[in-house]
Amino acid sequence: KAGVTQTPRYLIKTRGQQVTLSCSPISGHRSVSWYQQTPGQGLQFLFEYFSETQRNKGNFPGRFSGRQFSNSRSEMNVSTLELGDSALYLCASSLPGAPYEQYFGPGTRLTVT
């Protein structure tokens, strides 16, 4: 069974640009969560999608958004990038009703210059 995949793995963007990251969950998993990891703030929850609906959201500005498609693949978008958005972005997938089985992808490392 394939694991969670994230693309791209590495990304360099300039301040003010926008970026879209993609996450494909494990087959059969319908919940996808996104996390931001920085040295200063650690791992912080961004949002969670289930059946194409956002059902939980962390404390991030509106520049951070996401969506989920009917095949459970999810994308997150960050608009008007700031230097502080440089981070490792991780997504995790889980089965409906089984949040105790959460598996992460390899992450996308975003650098904003």
Place this chain on the structure above:
Amino acid sequence: AQKITQTQPGMFVQEKEAVTLDCTYDTSDPSYGLFWYKQPSSGEMIFLIYQGSYDQQNATEGRYSLNFQKARKSANLVISASQLGDSAMYFCAMGPHTGANSKLTFGKGITLSVRP
């Protein structure tokens, strides 16, 4: 609100010895789950072990065991027979056991270095 505390500084252990990584938590939820993840330098978060708050027995997965003490609100990870490949960052996290969301709250992590 849920909170996870990992206060140990970098940990060192000799290869083949056992090591305990500490984790304390705080929550007002009656039902919850506790997770441990390993993050090597490559960045991927690797699931190690899970403990539900109502589970009577401590969880074990191969060389990993979770020492769950509910009254003390602690969920320490024990790694037996350490291997060089165990050198990594280890995160304790809290999340739901069941229910309508999958949000995890993470601690700051502990760096483990295994010496040959």
